[in-house]
Structure formats: C-alpha cells, structure tokens
Amino acid sequence: MAYTDDDLERIYDRTSGKCHLCHKKLSFRNYARYGEKGAWEVEHSKPRARGGGSRLSNLFAACISCNRSKCAGSTRAARSRNGVRCAPLNPQRRKQAKLGNAVTGGGIGALIGGAIAGPAGAWLGGALGTGIGYDKNPDD
Numbered sequence: 001m002a003y004t005d006d007d008l009e010r011i012y013d014r015t016s017g018k019c020h021l022c023h024k025k026l027s028f029r030n031y032a033r034y035g036e037k038g039a040w041e042v043e044h045s046k047p048r049a050r051g052g053g054s055r056l057s058n059l060f061a062a063c064i065s066c067n068r069s070k071c072a073g074s075t076r077a078a079r080s081r082n083g084v085r086c087a088p089l090n091p092q093r094r095k096q097a098k099l100g101n102a103v104t105g106g107g108i109g110a111l112i113g114g115a116i117a118g119p120a121g122a123w124l125g126g127a128l129g130t131g132i133g134y135d136k137n138p139d140d
Contacts, residue, residue: 009028011042011060012031012061014090015087015088016088016090016094017061019061020043020045020075020088021067022082022084024063024066025038039064040063040067041062041063042061042062043062043067044058044059045059045060066078089138094138097138098136098138101134101136102130105132108129109125110126113125
C-alpha cells in the first residue's frame, strides 16, 4: 500500500520516532530503505493475515527487522521477545506521563523526607522526588 507523506509522518510521530516493537530509534528519512541506519516500515499491529485493516489506528512504525520477523504473529509476542510491554508514547502523552511521574515522585519524596527530617526534609524530599520522577523514562 502506498502511504502519503502526511500518513507516514503521523505513523512515525505516534511512537516518537521509535520502533513500536523494540523501541529502537528510527530515521524518518530512511523509510523503506533496507540496510540504512534507522530504516523502518509501516507495521500492522493486527496483521492483515488475521483480519487487520489499514486504518491509521492499526499502523505503527517498526524497524525492518522487527516488522519482518513478526510476520503474522501477535504484537504482544513480538514485544515480549524484545523485553518491551507497550509501544513508545507519542510526544504529547510522553509529556503528560513525565508530569504525572514528577507529581507522584514529589509526593512520595515529601512524605519520606517529612517522616525522617520534619518540614525541611519534606521540602527537600519533595524537590528531589519531583526531579527523579520527571527524569524517569515513561516508556519503561
């Protein structure tokens, strides 16, 4: 199937330019260029052989080796072979997840710091927890 440049950009961006099966960084300009660094193809999450369609909601970016080794298998099985549980987040959801991690980390840090060192410890623990939470990779 031929994809428009707009379709390819949306497919590539929905996983922040990473393979949705192994999380390897892909190169947008190397679409369908086998052997190039970061080469990728459009992958059907639910394979066409199993009734999957070509709607954009079923299409993801995948490195060529992952896409071809998956064949008509399940996305869950392909990801588990790579030690991955879910697709990488798109930029908007990544930002939301990082902010959520920061809030959670800050709250936990404040509770622990407050229990150990009182109000000053709560302030310091909250600040440290916020930083650590924000820096946590939401794709893990």
